[in-house]
Amino acid sequence: MNAPVTRRNAVLGIAVAATSLAAPSILRAQSAGRVVVVGGGFGGAACARALARADAKLQVTLIEPNQTYISCPFSNEVIAGLREIEAQQFGYDKLAAGGIGIVTQAATGIDTQTRRVTTGDGTTFGYDRLVLSPGIDFHFEALPGYDAASETMPHAWKAGAQTLLLRRQLEAMADGGTIAIAIPANPSRCPPAPYERASLIAHYLKSRKPRSKVLILDAKDAFSQQRLFEKAWKELYGDMIERVALSQGGRVTSVDPTTRTIVTEFGNYTPDVANVIPPQRAGRIAAIAGAADATGWCPIDPVTFESKLVPNVHVVGDACLGGGIPKSASAASAQGRACAGAIVNLLAGRAPDAPRLTGVCYNVVAPGYGFSLSGNYEPRGDIFAEVEGGATSPVDAPRELRAREAAEAERWFETITADTFG
């Protein structure tokens, strides 16, 4: 039986009935320039948009299971009650209006031999080039007990229901309670964001539940912008935030959701609220495509973002092994756009240009108090390396600069979401 063909797919002529896939070369010859993008987050949506803008003749299809994307950047503000989740939500209407075929399904299978993607409803999509930007999934095997724990010990590392659950738990906690934040080792999504979260939770507690504590259980000894964070914590929150680093036994080795116990190398903790962020790997579809290696992440050629493991498949965003580039929305969006440029060149038989990517990361530790880190990255061998031109906020900056950087963070969010989602 043929797979269903939706109206939009039929219009675009890109859905391929399952029984007709025996002759992929003929199909490709009939419709060259088909690019399928899996994942409509910062990397995938930016890539799809840049592809459609670069070449109106390309057939660009974006496969994403959710009608609305919920942004992780600024979701720590939602947890701390400073912002509502609605401000985090973005639809795909503008992308559709720009000629991109939006398929509201999850990709469930990828055949890299015949170059086709299957979605949850059984439809298949042929491609000349495939872009994967599925973000992260959790590496449950690396944290025994967690696979059944997200309802009691929310990670809130994918924005949405988890963000709101953690906020509700925080709101329900009595004054004098402890919230523990368990932070995994790198590589992980947005390395500074757990510390920003600790800061904003402390901000919430300071005014509402001042006898409470934030306990950070950390699988790292050092972290990004550490001096800036620690100075801000002292200045704003006194000793409300306590951090147990890796060498002090901070690495979480297992959890027990029935007793809300967090087990570390040096002892057990039973906090009132447990925000456990598990170790991560590339979104599952990357492994299904054969693009993820033993690390769980996807090695790529940094000039084209093409997978080192499967041809004609490109990986951008958190899922790829980007070398020196932190896993951030800023990087994902820049990678998505650079990857689009490379694909347009490859399809036209031209050599792709080596990209120079720039990224900026803002941390807001209280309303009106922010700092930033920016970097430039270029391909060096198999990875991206940081090159000159990056900057970090000075540790001893006046409060006016902190206020200015907090305002810039808001503008950055408005700009990147407008650039990505329209």
Ligand code: FAD
């Ligand atoms: P995502 O944005 O997660 O998008 C992946 C998309 O793929 C999702 O929409 C998902 O539904 C879809 N998908 C997954 N599997 C499939 C499938 N099988 N089929 C189809 N679709 C699929 N970054 C910053 O730059 N600045 C910040 O201030 C910042 N703050 C953050 C705060 C927090 C609390 C967190 C957790 C992260 C933060 N980040 C920040 C990081 C940022 O959110 C990620 O780096 C960014 O979202 C990565 O983009 P992506 O496209 O790789 O993945």
